[in-house]
Amino acid sequence: MINFQYSRATDVADAVQQIAASTSAKFIAGGTNLIDLMKDDVERPTRLIDISRLPLKQVQQTADGGLHIGALVPNSDLAYHPLIEQHYPLVSSAIRAGASQQLRNMASTGGNLLQRTRCAYFYDTATPCNKREPGSGCSALTGAQRMHAILGASEACIAVHPSDLCVTLVALDAKVHVAGPAGARVIPFQDFHRLPGNTPHLDTNLHPHEIITAIELPAQGFAKNYSYLKIRDRLSYAFALVSVAAALELEGGKIKQARLALGGVAHKPWRVHAAEAALQGQVPDGTAFARAADLVLKDAKGYPHNMFKIDLARRATIRTLTQAAKGTPQPPSNKKIM
Amino acid sequence: MARATAREPVQDPIPIPEKISIQITVNGKATELKVAPWTTLLDALRDRLDLTGTKKGCDHGQCGACTVLVDGRRIVSCLTLAVMKDGAQIVTVEGLAKDGELHPVQQAFIDHDAFQCGYCTPGQICSAVGLLAEGKAKSADEIRELMSGNICRCGAYPNIVAAIQQAMGRS
Numbered sequence: 001m002i003n004f005q006y007s008r009a010t011d012v013a014d015a016v017q018q019i020a021a022s023t024s025a026k027f028i029a030g031g032t033n034l035i036d037l038m039k040d041d042v043e044r045p046t047r048l049i050d051i052s053r054l055p056l057k058q059v060q061q062t063a064d065g066g067l068h069i070g071a072l073v074p075n076s077d078l079a080y081h082p083l084i085e086q087h088y089p090l091v092s093s094a095i096r097a098g099a100s101q102q103l104r105n106m107a108s109t110g111g112n113l114l115q116r117t118r119c120a121y122f123y124d125t126a127t128p129c130n131k132r133e134p135g136s137g138c139s140a141l142t143g144a145q146r147m148h149a150i151l152g153a154s155e156a157c158i159a160v161h162p163s164d165l166c167v168t169l170v171a172l173d174a175k176v177h178v179a180g181p182a183g184a185r186v187i188p189f190q191d192f193h194r195l196p197g198n199t200p201h202l203d204t205n206l207h208p209h210e211i212i213t214a215i216e217l218p219a220q221g222f223a224k225n226y227s228y229l230k231i232r233d234r235l236s237y238a239f240a241l242v243s244v245a246a247a248l249e250l251e252g253g254k255i256k257q258a259r260l261a262l263g264g265v266a267h268k269p270w271r272v273h274a275a276e277a278a279l280q281g282q283v284p285d286g287t288a289f290a291r292a293a294d295l296v297l298k299d300a301k302g303y304p305h306n307m308f309k310i311d312l313a314r315r316a317t318i319r320t321l322t323q324a325a326k327g328t329p330q331p332p333s334n335k336k337i338m
Numbered sequence: 339m340a341r342a343t344a345r346e347p348v349q350d351p352i353p354i355p356e357k358i359s360i361q362i363t364v365n366g367k368a369t370e371l372k373v374a375p376w377t378t379l380l381d382a383l384r385d386r387l388d389l390t391g392t393k394k395g396c397d398h399g400q401c402g403a404c405t406v407l408v409d410g411r412r413i414v415s416c417l418t419l420a421v422m423k424d425g426a427q428i429v430t431v432e433g434l435a436k437d438g439e440l441h442p443v444q445q446a447f448i449d450h451d452a453f454q455c456g457y458c459t460p461g462q463i464c465s466a467v468g469l470l471a472e473g474k475a476k477s478a479d480e481i482r483e484l485m486s487g488n489i490c491r492c493g494a495y496p497n498i499v500a501a502i503q504q505a506m507g508r509s
């Protein structure tokens with residue numbers, strides 16, 4: 001870790017002003033990703049601007065029945081918030097499937113979106129990595145790629161976004177509220193994270209000097225028919241090999257609306273509109289779910305170490321949709337896949 | 339675009355920052371400390387306050403050995419900057435016993451032989467105290483899940499779960 005200066009932001013405007021005034025400052029919220037990366041010299045900010053005391057810790061209902069979640073609401077508080085548990089249990093179960101309770105107590109909602117990949121080469125400054133050092137090459141292409149992408153990757157980077165929470169936020173059509181030197185704006189969740197293309201050093205479309213102030217959820221939370229299934233190497237406290245968020249609105253024995261997104265498979269939380277469209281109007285059965293899974297993986301491409309993920313993702317998709325349709329979501333503490 | 343990437347050479351000359359004065363309450367005792375911005379809470383507790391009960395396992399948030407309670411909530415102190423906890427109430431394993439009597443969780447760990455080498459134990463105990471305060475774990479499965487942030491290399495898990503179940507009955 002290099003030496004750095006430390007200051008506290010007094011309000012959102014001050015935070016933006018402070019970050020714009022320095023060439024290599026970073027915000028710090030929970031610190032669970034940033035401090036880790038600084039210890040490994042992957043991130044080297046010369047100043048940390050502490051935003052953890054800003055008044056962005058409320059969860060409030062919006063006029064149209066949705067929810068406005070402050071960027072500094074801790075992951076654990078969000079998971080157990082009564083409005084989230086009641087109306088957005090998909091969000092609650094995804095958060096509880098990630099990290100540990102200690103880390104969730106520290107991690108902020110905004111920081112969760114901006115956590116960086118867990119690709120081992122990204123962490124290891126002795127190896128080439130286009131994400132860490134643009135133009136240096138991608139060590140994972142010919143190296144250990146068990147955890148890596150099967151969808152949307154490029155020759156420049158095959159890393160995945162590690163968040164669980166984000167998989168459900170993209171599925172539920174959340175919006176990201178940000179503020180910056182040019183004012184405030186709202187980014188649809190779908191457009192927040194980027195594919196690697198030839199600029200894998202950019203994870204998101206957040207502009208430099210912008211701060212996330214809140215996440216907004218629309219009214220529909222799919223509280224009746226949903227499931228979040230996370231498949232990982234350990235039963236708990238491990239990043240996803242594949243995870244699936246499924247949400248259905250059923251009417252008269254048919255699917256009126258479907259939402260489907262996957263984690264651990266791409267550089268961004270991977271929502272599949274074509275599969276959702278194919279499910280619409282169908283009877284929620286194995287045939288419809290298998291067709292949806294085929295659409296999810298139509299363009300999948302594996303590498304020697306992660307080829308298994310394609311079949312895993314296909315089966316996990318079918319299983320999660322089945323759980324959602326039956327109204328028997330995967331409970332976070334039950335380690336048997338239902 | 340043109341967001342500064344992580345490993346571009348550092349532009350600003352970085353003067354050695356002045357140490358920052360913070361006030362924290364540690365195990366009930368008001369404490370003033372001057373710390374560098376990069377000092378973690380873990381290092382401040384161990385190296386500055388000589389509270390070596392809190393252990394450094396991985397230093398990367400992956401093992402839970404450094405778990406302490408900050409304002410009543412369990413966190414990992416290795417990924418926490420001490421300056422950011424200015425004003426906080428901190429409880430470490432040294433602060434759990436009251437008037438010479440062990441905390442029910444400490445007693446339960448002894449009763450159930452919930453350790454072997456003991457290196458993970460202070461973190462396990464602080465984590466379990468946090469878990470009881472949260473009140474979310476009811477079944478053994480839920481205890482296991484919500485204690486998953488504390489790794490025990492000796493594999494004392496069944497005894498740890500039994501100890502926590504006993505402490506739940508008592509508190």
Ligand SMILES: Cc1cc2nc3c(=O)[nH]c(=O)nc-3n(C[C@H](O)[C@H](O)[C@H](O)COP(=O)(O)OP(=O)(O)OC[C@H]3O[C@@H](n4cnc5c(N)ncnc54)[C@H](O)[C@@H]3O)c2cc1C
Pocket residue numbers: 026027028029030031032033034035036051071075097098099100103106107108109110111112113114115162163164165210211212213237238239240398399400
């Ligand atoms: C051992 C371990 C296991 C984990 N397992 C999982 C897992 O299974 N699933 C999962 O989803 N996550 C997991 N995580 C990651 C964890 O969820 C993230 O580290 C956490 O959500 C980041 O939030 P934070 O507030 O701590 O961010 P910080 O570390 O404070 O910040 C992260 C980045 O976001 C920026 N930032 C933070 N807040 C804002 C804001 N409001 N506006 C603009 N920029 C901001 C910072 O500048 C920094 O670049 C794990 C972490 C660890 C250490």
Ligand code: SF4
Pocket residue numbers: 117119120121122128129130131132137138139140141156157158159200
């Ligand atoms: S996959 Fe991406 S993050 Fe990993 S080494 Fe390649 S460029 Fe770096």
Ligand code: FES
Pocket residue numbers: 393394395396397398399400401402403404405414415416417
């Ligand atoms: S030392 Fe903090 S989690 Fe391992």
Ligand code: FES
Pocket residue numbers: 452453454455456457458459489490491492493494
């Ligand atoms: S008792 Fe040895 S690591 Fe847990």
